[in-house]
Amino acid sequence: SRRFNIVIAGGGAAGLSTAASILKRRPDVSVAIIEPSTSHYYQPGWTLVGGGVFTPEQTRRSEDRLIPSGAIWIRQSVAAFHPDAREVLLDDGKVLSYDILIVATGLSLDWAGIAGLTETLGRNGVTSNYRYDLAPYTWQLVQGLSRGTALFTQPPMPIKCAGAPQKAMYLSCDAWRRRGVLKDISVQFDTTTPALFGVAAYVPALMNYIERYGIDLRLRSKLIAVDGPQRVATFEHVTDNGTTQVQRSFDMLHVVPPQVAPDVVKNSPLAGADGFVSVDPATLRHTTFADVFALGDVAGTSNAKTAAAARKQAPVVAVNALAALDGKAPVAIYDGYGACPLTVERGRIVLAEFAYGGKLEPTLPLWLLRGTQPTRLAWFLKEKVMPSLYWHGMLRGHELLASPRKAPGA
Numbered sequence: 001s002r003r004f005n006i007v008i009a010g011g012g013a014a015g016l017s018t019a020a021s022i023l024k025r026r027p028d029v030s031v032a033i034i035e036p037s038t039s040h041y042y043q044p045g046w047t048l049v050g051g052g053v054f055t056p057e058q059t060r061r062s063e064d065r066l067i068p069s070g071a072i073w074i075r076q077s078v079a080a081f082h083p084d085a086r087e088v089l090l091d092d093g094k095v096l097s098y099d100i101l102i103v104a105t106g107l108s109l110d111w112a113g114i115a116g117l118t119e120t121l122g123r124n125g126v127t128s129n130y131r132y133d134l135a136p137y138t139w140q141l142v143q144g145l146s147r148g149t150a151l152f153t154q155p156p157m158p159i160k161c162a163g164a165p166q167k168a169m170y171l172s173c174d175a176w177r178r179r180g181v182l183k184d185i186s187v188q189f190d191t192t193t194p195a196l197f198g199v200a201a202y203v204p205a206l207m208n209y210i211e212r213y214g215i216d217l218r219l220r221s222k223l224i225a226v227d228g229p230q231r232v233a234t235f236e237h238v239t240d241n242g243t244t245q246v247q248r249s250f251d252m253l254h255v256v257p258p259q260v261a262p263d264v265v266k267n268s269p270l271a272g273a274d275g276f277v278s279v280d281p282a283t284l285r286h287t288t289f290a291d292v293f294a295l296g297d298v299a300g301t302s303n304a305k306t307a308a309a310a311r312k313q314a315p316v317v318a319v320n321a322l323a324a325l326d327g328k329a330p331v332a333i334y335d336g337y338g339a340c341p342l343t344v345e346r347g348r349i350v351l352a353e354f355a356y357g358g359k360l361e362p363t364l365p366l367w368l369l370r371g372t373q374p375t376r377l378a379w380f381l382k383e384k385v386m387p388s389l390y391w392h393g394m395l396r397g398h399e400l401l402a403s404p405r406k407a408p409g410a
């Protein structure tokens with residue numbers, strides 16, 4: 001087997017940033033990144049693809065240009081984790097061994113978790129911004145619709161970017177409002193959650209838009225089946241008196257799939273009870289294997305699963321992984337920061353930024369962001385600033401606004 005100081009499973013937002021941050025700090029360690037895909041996607045941009053603002057191509061880069069120099073790219077998938085032996089098994093049957101393992105495989109989208117969905121995705125008015133190839137179809141449907149019913153759905157938590165199901169809806173409504181057809185479209189939002197957004201401080205601003213667009217909000221309502229050709233969606237609605245099933249017809253249906261830990265993680269000794277990697281929420285070190293760390297969507301932490309969270313986690317894991325390589329205790333801590341730019345209309349965003357426990361944590365002064373209200377500045381950041389910050393800052397290991405905090409006593 002080949003041996004590396006540090007093996008990183010997954011070369012997505014979290015894996016690439018961590019590799020770059022490690023090599024910036026210590027160019028002499030050997031780092032391997034295991035990543036099967038030849039393309040990397042800026043997924044936060046898919047909301048704007050679905051809103052007709054970005055082209056899909058703007059959200060894609062080839063992986064080989066993003067692997068930091070000094071890191072070895074292994075173009076495989078991890079087939080199994082064997083942390084007792086400090087080894088990972090690859091799809092091609094080869095084995096890599098490591099001193100330190102960093103798990104950053106992201107999460108799995110469980111399209112099959114909704115009956116009938118897979119067969120009809122991309123047809124019959126059924127779309128999702130959660131896939132690169134489908135986000136353009138969202139915008140195509142929005143442009144084509146002038147009357148009828150549009151359904152938007154949100155599965156149980158955890159999901160990546162918990163605001164994205166709503167973002168798709170608000171941008172669609174805004175496009176219909178501008179065309180003067182919104183009054184002829186019945187818009188319904190079915191979310192399995194008990195509240196519109198997990199952090200209460202942002203709910204009033206969002207409720208304003210629900211009312212303004214005339215959206216029919218249905219809490220605790222779960223999409224369980226789709227009949228594409230008949231254009232009928234089945235929901236399970238939880239009430240005090242039990243569970244009822246309702247069917248509703250649609251002209252357009254924007255689905256966000258249930259999201260789970262990848263099988264390779266769930267079926268490994270690294271998984272906690274929820275299937276995600278069991279790590280300390282502050283140091284991101286595994287709760288039983290001291291030479292394993294995890295970050296990004298696959299980490300079993302309670303932060304909002306976002307690229308913004310990965311941006312803050314990457315230097316923490318880089319510092320702590322290098323300390324572990326030296327046989328030392330973790331020195332940096334992560335406070336649970338995550339961010340969700342809620343695109344409430346074209347040109348305005350409610351920028352939700354918060355840490356563990358829903359504690360508000362704005363990067364810019366609150367007077368600039370008007371507290372929890374929508375601003376043009378936040379839209380400007382999302383459309384013009386964040387993509388460059390992502391490609392040229394975060395993925396290259398620059399710690400823009402992300403310097404890790406020291407652990408107490410470190």
Ligand code: FAD
Binds near residue numbers: 042077131161306309
């Ligand atoms: P990913 O970026 O998904 O990368 C995981 C990588 O691991 C992939 O490259 C995959 O190929 C690889 N992999 C998978 N399995 C294996 C395996 N077995 N072996 C090796 N490699 C493997 N975040 C924000 O901050 N702001 C937003 O506005 C925002 N909006 C979003 C809108 C949408 C529609 C979506 C879908 C996401 C959005 N996000 C947003 C969330 C953000 O994209 C994710 O949180 C982020 O990409 C997580 O990074 P990650 O590296 O953990 O996972």
